[in-house]
Amino acid sequence: LRNASKLPQPIYTPAAKAEVGEHDENITYERTVQMIGPGLAAxxxxxxxxxxxRAAAIALAKGIIIADTKFEFGLDAAGTLVLMDEVLTPDSSRYWPLEGYQEGANPPSFDKQYLRDWLETAQVGGQPWNKTAPAPELPDEVIAQTAAKYREAMSRLVG
Incomplete structure (x- = not known):
């Protein structure tokens, strides 16, 4: 595989919800089955x-590649499976423009990658940010560019 390669089929990569403030833990499908049972896991x-x-097909018809996304599920009080939290937003997905897409290259994106890239070079107190509080103050330009990327995704997807 090369950077930005299209996979022949989507892959499912489960994660377990972590405590507040912690990163979710990537787990195997087998671990998912152990945690919640084979029926619910499937x-x-x-x-x-x-x-x-379905979302990828709709987006592709509008000139956007959904490189990946995450979905969060839970059970309601009656034990019914519920899709919850944000779904297919620029915070939970990576959106790439179809035009100019080239396997092997870093595609531009309409999502939070711009902000992530900025944070990788940010400094706090003259030192590289170590990803603990306090976070660096976001410059107005970074906020504006991130918002513009989100608006571009929305405009392309919903008009």
Missing amino acids: QIRDISIALYQ
């Missing part, structure tokens, strides 16, 4: 892949 996997495939 249901979440199948719904996730189907949602991604």
Whole structure:
């Protein structure tokens, strides 16, 4: 595989929710089955892949590649599976413009990658930010550029 290669089929990569303030833990499908049982694990996997495939097809028709996304599921009080939190936003997905897409290159994006890239070079107190509080203050330009990328994604997807 090369950078930005299209996979032959979507892959499902589960994660377990971490404590507040911690990063979610990537886990295997087998671990998911151990945690929630085979039926519910299969249901979440199948719904996730189907949602991604449908959204990716719609986005592609509008000139956007959804490189990846995350879905969060939970159970309601009656034990019914519920899709929750944000779904297919620039915060939970990576959106690339179809025009100019080239396998092997770093594609531009309409998502939070711009902000992430800026944070990698940010400094706090004259030192590289170590990703602990306090976070660096975001310059107005970074906020404006991030917002513009989100608006561009929305404009392309919904008009």
